[in-house]
Amino acid sequence: DGGITQSPKYLFRKEGQNVTLSCEQNLNHDAMYWYRQDPGQGLRLIYYSQIVNDFQKGDIAEGYSVSREKKESFPLTVTSAQKNPTAFYLCASTERGINREQYFGPGTRLTVT
C-alpha cells in the first residue's frame, strides 16, 4: 500500500535534547512538507522540500532542521533551540506540479518536559 509513515506515534524527550522525527513516503512524490499543529490551531509550515538535496524554510523554521538525502525520506530534527517544541507534527507529500493536494501522514505527538 502506498502512503506516508511517521514514527513514532508518541515521543517524549527531556528539555535540552535534540530529537529527530521520521517521515517516509512510497508514493514517489517529489515534494515533502513538515507542519506543526498546536491545540485549537491550524497547521503551520516548518520546512518543505521540492526535490532531493534541496529544502526551504517555512513560516516557523526557527529551532528546526531538515535533510532530504533521499526522495522517500524527509526527517525533521527538533533542536534544543526550539522554545516550545511540544506539539503534534505532521508530514505531507505531493506530486510535482501546480494544484496538487498534499497527502498527510498520521503524525507524531512530541512532548518535551
Place this chain on the structure above:
Amino acid sequence: DQQVKQNSPSLSVQEGRISILNCDYTNSMFDYFLWYKKYPAEGPTFLISISSIKDKNEDGRFTVFLNKSAKHLSLHIVPSQPGDSAVYFCAASARAAGNKLTFGGGTRVLVKP
C-alpha cells in the same frame, strides 16, 4: 497576520441537515483552495479542492463554492452524517509559492443523530 481565516471555531448540526463551513482569505495571489477533514491525533484527509478559475466544485455530498471578489469560500455538506463529525480545515496555495499550503484555524463540526 492570518492569511486564511475560519471565523467559526465550531458548528453543531442535526443529522440529515446541511453543514456550511466558511473560510476567508486575504492574499489575492492564492489560486487554489482545498478542504481537509481531520480527526484527533490523525493526519488531515483531503476532501475537495477548487481552482480559482471556477466558482463551484462538487463531489458527492461535498460542494465547495468560491467567491473571488469577496475572497471567500465555503464548504457545504449535504446531508450531514454523524461520521462527518471532525475538524475541517480550509487551505490555500499560490502558484508562485510552489504548492505551499496556508491553513485556516479549523472548524469543529458536530453532527447530532
